[in-house]
Amino acid sequence: MITMEDIIREGHPTLRKVAEEVQFPLSQADIDLGHEMLEFLQNSQDPVKAEELHLRGGVGLAAPQLDISKRIIALHVPSNDPENPEPTLSTVMYNPKILSHSVQDACLGEGEGCLSVDREVPGYVVRHARITLTYYDENGKKQKKRLKNYEAIVVQHEIDHLNGVMFYDHINEGNPFALKEGVLVIE
Numbered sequence: 103m104i105t106m107e108d109i110i111r112e113g114h115p116t117l118r119k120v121a122e123e124v125q126f127p128l129s130q131a132d133i134d135l136g137h138e139m140l141e142f143l144q145n146s147q148d149p150v151k152a153e154e155l156h157l158r159g160g161v162g163l164a165a166p167q168l169d170i171s172k173r174i175i176a177l178h179v180p181s182n183d184p185e186n187p188e189p190t191l192s193t194v195m196y197n198p199k200i201l202s203h204s205v206q207d208a209c210l211g212e213g214e215g216c217l218s219v220d221r222e223v224p225g226y227v228v229r230h231a232r233i234t235l236t237y238y239d240e241n242g243k244k245q246k247k248r249l250k251n252y253e254a255i256v257v258q259h260e261i262d263h264l265n266g267v268m269f270y271d272h273i274n275e276g277n278p279f280a281l282k283e284g285v286l287v288i289e
């Protein structure tokens with residue numbers, strides 16, 4: 103089971119590498135890894151398990167954060183609608199690729215955090231507001247998804263990890279809270 107000890111922190115060279123595409127059919131190891139990554143996110147969001155296992159909460163995780171330089175990401179985004187508790191996005195993506203994106207940009211109003219960064223880095227992380235991406239699921243089936251708002255932000259953050267990019271690379275040095283006209287601030 104993945105815990106915080108398995109997550110490498112900024113400064114570790116693997117976080118700055120471009121990860122390798124996975125080959126199909128997937129090895130059982132790559133399928134199991136995907137399940138473990140998803141299980142970590144679910145555990146990290148469970149108050150009892152997170153406390154017991156000392157997990158930081160996360161909604162996304164990328165294989166390079168486990169020192170595995172492969173193009174695998176896991177997402178487990180809870181719904182914020184108490185009526186409908188089903189997570190809005192819960193999946194493992196192999197070789198995810200952004201096909202197209204909106205002209206409009208967006209950022210999280212509270213900035214971004216990362217399980218590999220043990221410090222607060224204030225500032226807006228400006229990303230695409232909407233993306234169209236493809237990825238392969240664990241059965242090797244090509245999937246296509248259009249995402250917006252929080253889900254789009256999270257997937258872009260995790261795909262960045264596959265390209266050796268950290269969220270703070272996007273923060274404006276001069277003015278971390280600089281915002282151009284038309285950028286959607288997601289609260």
Ligand SMILES: CNC(=O)c1cccc(C)c1Nc1nc(N2CCN(c3ccccc3Cl)CC2)nc(N2CSC[C@H]2C(=O)NC)n1
Pocket residue numbers: 146147148158159160161162163180210212213214215216217222223224255256259260
């Ligand atoms: C500096 N200010 C901030 O961090 C920040 C500050 C306030 C609000 C937000 C919204 C912020 N930003 C931010 N908050 C999150 N979480 C909120 C808490 N949550 C969570 C925690 C515990 C249980 C269940 C859950 Cl659901 C887990 C997810 N996650 C991300 N990111 C950036 S994209 C990938 C994603 C990620 O999983 N990071 C580890 N950013």
Ligand code: NI
Pocket residue numbers: 215216217218259263
């Ligand atoms: Ni991260």
